Amino acid sequence: MRFLREIYVVFWKEMLVWVNNPMLPVVRALVFPMMWIVIFGSAFGGEVNHIPVAVVSQDSGDLALAYLSMLGTGRTLELKYTSPSEAERLLRSRGVYGVVYIPAGFTERLRSGERVKVRLSTDESTPQIANAMAAHFARVSRSFSARFGMEDAVVVERNAVYGRGVKYLDYLAPGVVMMTILFSSIFSGGLNLILDREFGTLKMLMVSPISRDAIILGKIFAGVAQSIASGVVALTVAMLMGVHLKSGALGFALVILLMFISGFGFIGMSTAFATRITQLEQLMVVMQVIIMPMWFLSGGLYPLESMPDWMRPLAIVNPMTYATDAARAVMIRGIIWETLLVDLVVISAFAIAMFLVGSYSFKKTLGGVK
Amino acid sequence: MIIEVEKLRKEFNGIVAVDSISFSVERGEIFGFLGPNGAGKTTTINMLTTLIRPTSGTARIAGYDIVQQPEQVRRRIGLVPQEVVLEGDLTARENLVFHGMLYGLSRQQVESRIPELLAIVELEERADSKVKTFSGGMKRRLELVKVLIHEPEVIFLDEPTVGLDPQTRRRIWEYIRTLNTEKGVTVFLTTHYMEEAEQLCDRVCIIDHGRILDIDPPERLKHKVGEGEIVEIELTARCEEFVKELEEAGLRVKSARGCRVSVVAERSEKVLAEVFSLAQKLGTSISSISVREPTLEDVFIHYTGRSIRDEQGGDTRIKQIARRLKH
Secondary structure: OHHHHHHHHHHHHHHHHHHOOOHHHHHHHHHHHHHHHHHHHOOOOOOOOOEEEEEEEOOOOHHHHHHHHHHHOOOOEEEEEOOHHHHHHHHHOOOOOEEEEEOOOHHHHHHOOOOEEEEEEEEOOOHHHHHHHHHHHHHHHHHHHHOOOOOOOEEEEEEEEEOOOOOHHHHHHHHHHHHHHHHHHHHHHHHHHHHHHHHOHHHHHHHOOOOHHHHHHHHHHHHHHHHHHHHHHHHHHHHHOOOOOOOHHHHHHHHHHHHHHHHHHHHHHHHHHHHHOOOHHHHHHHHHHHHHHHHHOOOOOOOHHHOOHHHHHHHHOOHHHHHHHHHHHHHHHOOOHHHHHHHHHHHHHHHHHHHHHHHHHHHHHHOOOO | OOEEEEEEEEEEOOEEEEEEEEEEEOOOOEEEEEOOOOOOHHHHHHHHOOOOOOOEEEEEEOOEEOOOOHHHHHHHEEEEOOOOOOOOOOEHHHHHHHHHHHOOOOHHHHHHHHHHHHHHOOOHHHOOOEHHHOOHHHHHHHHHHHOOOOOOOEEEEEOOOOOOOHHHHHHHHHHHHHHHHHOOOEEEEEEOOHHHHHHHOOEEEEEEOOEEEEEEOHHHHHHHHOOOEEEEEEEOOOHHHHHHHHHHOOOEEEEEEOOEEEEEEOOHHHHHHHHHHHHHHHOOOEEEEEEEOOOHHHHHHHHHOOOOOOOOOOOOHHHHHHHHHHO
16 A cells, blocks of 8 residues: 555656646657658658458459469569458458459450459558559559450459558558657656656655655656557547547547557666666667667558568567557457457567566666665 | 764775765764765765665664665655755645655645745745746755655755855855754755855864764864964965975974965964064065964865865766756
8 A cells, every 4th residue: 555655656746747847748749740640641652562462263264364373473462362251351350451352254254255343352451552452453454454455354343341441641640649659658768767867856766765666666657657648649639630540439448558558668668778878868879779760660651561571570570560550450440359469469568578677677777775 | 873874885896985984973963074076975975865885884873774774764864965856847835745745744744844844944935936947046945945844853965055156055054054953953964165064063074085084073173273373475486495494483384385375373473573574584575464263174184185176077968968958
């Protein structure tokens, strides 16, 4: 009980200081994410490769095979031949971004000069991928049709199963929300600790009889709360700019939960850095060498599929990738637990590990007599 | 004895900062650690306030061991470090409330103590202003009473008036005396200002290079330099010969730096006559001469052969940057 009260005292003071210093939170929570959304919301481009697409073919005639082989040529698509039910499952769990259905009689009908419709079910929660995929299908179908002296012998019918009408802004928003958590964790955790040590505020806590663990936990909780506040502001700004949250109130709650878990991880991480850092310049280096790449390699700005192959492993080990992915899944595709679970497990493991490392190294630097 | 220190020693990477010092402080005393920067004053305070662990030796505060019973010690002490440790974005009242809560007091308990404490340092009217609007002197005053919120038995003041103008410094001394007499709190302070030690302390401990040179009330320390007064002379030429002649005449030359000479005199009239006639004999002239009471500065020179210079190097770079960011 006393311990909880002590944590509360430290927490309360941190929050009071934070609320009383309106400049920093405003810049951190409002201006920053807005700048990112506005600047990047209308910019960025890149070639998307290796898009996994499932093929459900009900025709094994030579023209169907020829069409599919044309689709599979080049680096744009990676075709997986499956059954209809497996294809649906893959699309749902994001094993593929699209399913192409080749109808029965494809070869015969083309031979007899008829037009054929090919159905393409897509996951458009990543609009760049959906567009690249659709463009490839259109291009291939046009040149395939040319063999029959027609412009539109094969017509692709695009049908967005997930993320209908998603714009780049919708795609970007979840990444920016998680970025806000990442960046404000650095301020609330690392920078705060360095300043405290420099100004002796930490000394004031250290000579007081409150337990050392309470100092650490109080500071970490306050840091997480401040990060979540920034995240909520970013989310609200995004929604005011027209980003639409697919899964409603439950989705909103889930995004907050994601902020909470990843906030713990990032605060722990920045605390661990801060305990090793004696100069503010060094923190800037950490920002540039670790934090910025974590954000750029998270798929928050642009899909991982547009990265060169050598870069992808970096994205896979980046916890920010999973946080962003989870937030995006909830905000655009709706709550689909099979994909969310992986993300949740990864970021929770990261959060627990970083929390332990951060509080351990914090405790070590407190030094002195227990 | 409220503070008992026994062979306390601290090394940092093999460099001895505090060299096995022993001393004790009586309840109700104002006890001063006087020494230049780097003498080991802050290191001693940090050990006594449980911030760092001594390499060897120990100390007891109000009967509790600083290493074995740190929590008991922390409950009974207050520390005003050199740097301001107030939250600038909070008001004076909020700072006091937070401080009290750290010591397990309820908000009501703290609130009930605030008016009296702020009155002592004449800050009642600024209770609800943000601390960042305070002057350096006001912040110090608030710090002084902040550490009294939890009614400690001893307060540690590390260079309480460093960086303040002389007028503000005198006011701070007044406040410290008031705290000491009205609240009955024992005061342990460090300083490198002679005047501060002289004016404020019941007893002064002279420390240099981590070692204690002497401990006594300021008056007694001054008498150790010699009974009487100090005559300070400044010459225009032939200075070395003049010093030699003075010594041959049987006068006690306390120090001689170039053409500035000081002489200890039991009866200054007699010494003055001697000085004038010697100067005439050597054909040099005296550009200034003065007679004064000995100060602790003389005591320090007496023990170490050098004077305490204000070597305050200013802020480190990180502090400057950090300050820019915070304010």
